[in-house]
Amino acid sequence: DVKVTQSSRYLVKRTGEKVFLECVQDMDHENMFWYRQDPGLGLRLIYFSYDVKMKEKGDIPEGYSVSREKKERFSLILESASTNQTSMYLCASSSLLERGQYFGPGTRLTVT
């Protein structure tokens, strides 16, 4: 069965803190994605990666960076958290062939 896990379900951080969100998939998928989801705005792509050490910016990369050192793991980094980064963060993965995405349970991040 397909599995995508995220390191935390809920996280509270202070403004200016560095935040790491981790995502692990066990399906040997090539593609991995980070989204944020906000009420009324839907899912917005932050970054994605199509291979180890490869990354591309999505629609809203500002204030975020990513790291993919191993195929199964994709990390999202908020270098200096701000209150407007309070959101639900969703990680997903997909294979090159099938392309349908499988999502992790999400991390609800609150920045105070």
Next chain:
Amino acid sequence: RKEVEQDPGPFNVPEGATVAFNCTYSNSASQSFFWYRQDCRKEPKLLMSVYSSGNEDGRFTAQLNRASQYISLLIRDSKLSDSATYLCVPSCSSASKIIFGSGTRLSIRP
């Protein structure tokens, strides 16, 4: 025109009814299409993939009309557990061009 447009609903239908909703997309280069369902405060789950004219999986049928650039999702014999938001996703070869629709809310009443 938005890249992906869905009627936000909510669609409120009785259990056992058939319900259908459409999704229109603007990028004619879209090659594959997906429907996801998302329950309240949960992650989206892949429901169906559509690569050619359509796909059927039990009570769910997805149809693609490339000429008019829309895909539809039909749910027959609806169950209470079908209550969710349904997201439409047209996809090109580039992963950066995957755009999620904002979703259609479906509520099935007893």
